[in-house]
Amino acid sequence: MKPATLLKLSCLALLLQVYGGTTAAHAAQVRSGLDLPGFDQTVRPQDDLYRHSSGQWLRTTTIPADKAELLGTNMPAVVDQRIRDILQDLALKPQAKGTTGQKVRDYYTAYQDTVAIEAAGLEPIRPLLAEIAAIQTPQQLATWVGSAQGQVETPIWLWGGFADFMDPGLNRVMAWQGGLGLPDRDYYLKLDDAQLGKARAAYLTYLTELAQLSGQTRPAEMAQRVLELETRLAQVQVPVNEARDPARMYNPLTAEELMAKAPGFDWAAYLTAARIARGDKVTVTQLNTAIATARLFADLPLADWKAYFTLHSLDASAQVLPARFRAAHFAFHGKAITGAQVETPRAQRAVEQVTWALNDALAQQYVERHFPAAHKQKVEAIFQNVLGAYQQLMADNSWMEPSTKAAALDKLSKYKAKIGHPDSWRDYAALDVRAGDAFGNQQRAKRFDWAIKAAAAGKPMDRKAWAMSPLEVNAFYDPMGNEILLTAGILQAPLFDMRADDAVNYGAIGATIGHEISHGF
Incomplete structure (x- = not known):
């Protein structure tokens, strides 16, 4: 079956699932993970598809006081909770000095130790x-x-x-x-x-x-x-x-x-x-x-x-730095600039900071727990089908000049996808992380990160390197490598679910893949 035909049939199957009656709609939600309670059935999809699919969510959702915006899914929160679980496990087990486990634990703990930060002045x-x-x-x-x-x-x-x-x-x-x-x-x-x-x-x-x-x-x-x-x-x-x-x-x-x-x-x-x-x-x-x-x-x-x-x-x-510096920082960066009324909890900031400083150490454990090889293989198959549909539609195009079409098809034939996570992970042996030293840990982590980037300058580009953390809920197209990147963070429900019907996965992560491919043109 041609890829474009597969996509059309998947979309048709999705419509039948959603609109096949109350019982069928409920079954579809169970199978696919669609957020049917967020739909507004009083709005016809042909009149306003956005309001139809999101109207109830828009009416019933409140932006939290510590946020300037809220996405339509809780995917970042899911990733954060999974990272917290990893951090909790590290805290409960002995970590030998110099190991990434010790560095992750001490960085995270020191950042939250506001008593020590206050005492240090x-x-x-x-x-x-x-x-x-x-x-x-x-x-x-x-x-x-x-x-x-x-x-x-x-x-x-x-x-x-x-x-x-x-x-x-x-x-x-x-x-x-x-x-x-x-x-x-x-x-x-x-x-x-x-x-x-x-x-x-x-x-x-x-x-x-x-x-x-x-x-x-x-x-x-x-x-x-x-x-x-x-x-x-x-x-x-x-x-x-x-x-x-x-x-x-x-x-x-x-x-x-x-x-x-x-x-x-x-x-x-x-x-x-x-x-x-x-x-x-x-x-x-x-x-x-x-x-x-x-x-x-x-x-x-x-x-x-x-x-x-x-x-x-x-x-x-x-x-x-001490509390008065943090309060002044939030009054400006938070209230005055973003409109946030409540500061992000310190524990949440600690997750963000340790995730930045020792990203690959956490991402490696995240992938082992939440992104098995079968997930990567499934997304790769979706990518190849969407790419094939793109190529078919481009080949059938009637308004492009032959030379333009040939160039476009040649470019499409060379598209690559980085899916889930890199093949190798950063070595943190040279990063010094000390218990109770939040300021020093942050400064050393910044210097460590820049030293790696500066050392690579002027050398051959590492084509296997990732320009985005696997823990980010994001995807992008890189014009210099003619490739798209899909993180493990974004490859979760509702955008990707191994248990979901193909119609939902193609309509969700498949649409995202198509969007990223389009950036090349």
């Missing part, structure tokens, strides 16, 4: 603040900014682990505009927007609190200088639609070439401190912004840059 971060205070020259500033990559977002920050746009077999670090404490440049530049004005005021209050809590002299003045510096940065940054324009993003440059094109900043010291090998290129994605930002590094007082990096370092570490 500012002592853990004082060496970092002293480093910034000791900067005396522009070269020292550039060196510090380079060493901070992966730990705090700088005005030009490095993003690792990507294929070169024109040579996809080569791993290349990208340099992006950034370093703004507010979500976007518009927050600084649209002075007539009342809502953005409230956010600016909240940010100034937050910066002032960070300065006060860390014992800075003249905190209000320091906060104002930092806000003014960020406004200067916002003025030279480009809007998001321009920042992501592929035609403008490909500017691979060495430190020496950057020194010539963007004078005013010691790019050589910056890249060396960031562990980028001498002579290697970085892809400067917003070149005009880099040029203007380098000029700002030269023109603005060194004291202002030190104030900026002091407050940004405190902001980046606020969750592992």
Whole structure:
């Protein structure tokens, strides 16, 4: 049977299951996992399919106080609970020092130990603040900014682990505009927007609190200088639609070439401190912004840059500092920016943080428990059928020119899919995790992660590597590899269920696969 025919029959079977009467609909829900109680049967599907399939859920669902949004499924919560179960098991069993089990347990436990965090006060971060205070020259500033990559977002920050746009077999670090404490440049530049004005005021209050809590002299003045510096940065940054324009993003440059094109900043010291090998290129994605930002590094007082990096370092570490820092962080990032009214529980934050820091260690155990090989084989079969349907529809296309159709079919023939999880896992032997050291664990985890990405720069691209955690509930298409990626996190009910009817799986994860394939065109 042709793939396109299979898809049509699956959709027909689904309709028959759902609309074959009350008894048949109930049986369909049991078999397939469809959320029939969430349907609104008073709305005809031909009038409004969205309201028909989701109307009851929309009417009866309330966004929790600690959330800014709520998805139509509880899939992230399912993953989180499964991770909690893994963490609970690790806590109940002895873990030898140096093992990933010990590191996961101690990272998770230390992050939740707010008594120890309170007792430590500012002592853990004082060496970092002293480093910034000791900067005396522009070269020292550039060196510090380079060493901070992966730990705090700088005005030009490095993003690792990507294929070169024109040579996809080569791993290349990208340099992006950034370093703004507010979500976007518009927050600084649209002075007539009342809502953005409230956010600016909240940010100034937050910066002032960070300065006060860390014992800075003249905190209000320091906060104002930092806000003014960020406004200067916002003025030279480009809007998001321009920042992501592929035609403008490909500017691979060495430190020496950057020194010539963007004078005013010691790019050589910056890249060396960031562990980028001498002579290697970085892809400067917003070149005009880099040029203007380098000029700002030269023109603005060194004291202002030190104030900026002091407050940004405190902001980046606020969750592992005493309670008053955490409260100030939530008042701004939570209430003022997202509208959340209640802070995310500490235990939930701990799950998120340990999942980031030791992701592969947790993902490996998650896969062993919840994503057996049979699941991967089933999804692979669905992918091949959807891809086959795509190829059939493309071949039958009547409006494409023959050369265009041939190119499209050639591209489709080379599509690949990464399903569930990578074939190998990250080695955490070099990551030092200590009991009761939440701040230190976070800093070392950030340095560890960046060191791996920097070490890969300029080397052949690892085609088996994953650009997304298997624990994320997500999928994406990678144009550089012409492949789609489906995580173990997303391959669960209601999008994928081994027990479900094929109609549901094709209508759910099959539709997701089709969506991701479409990104290639």
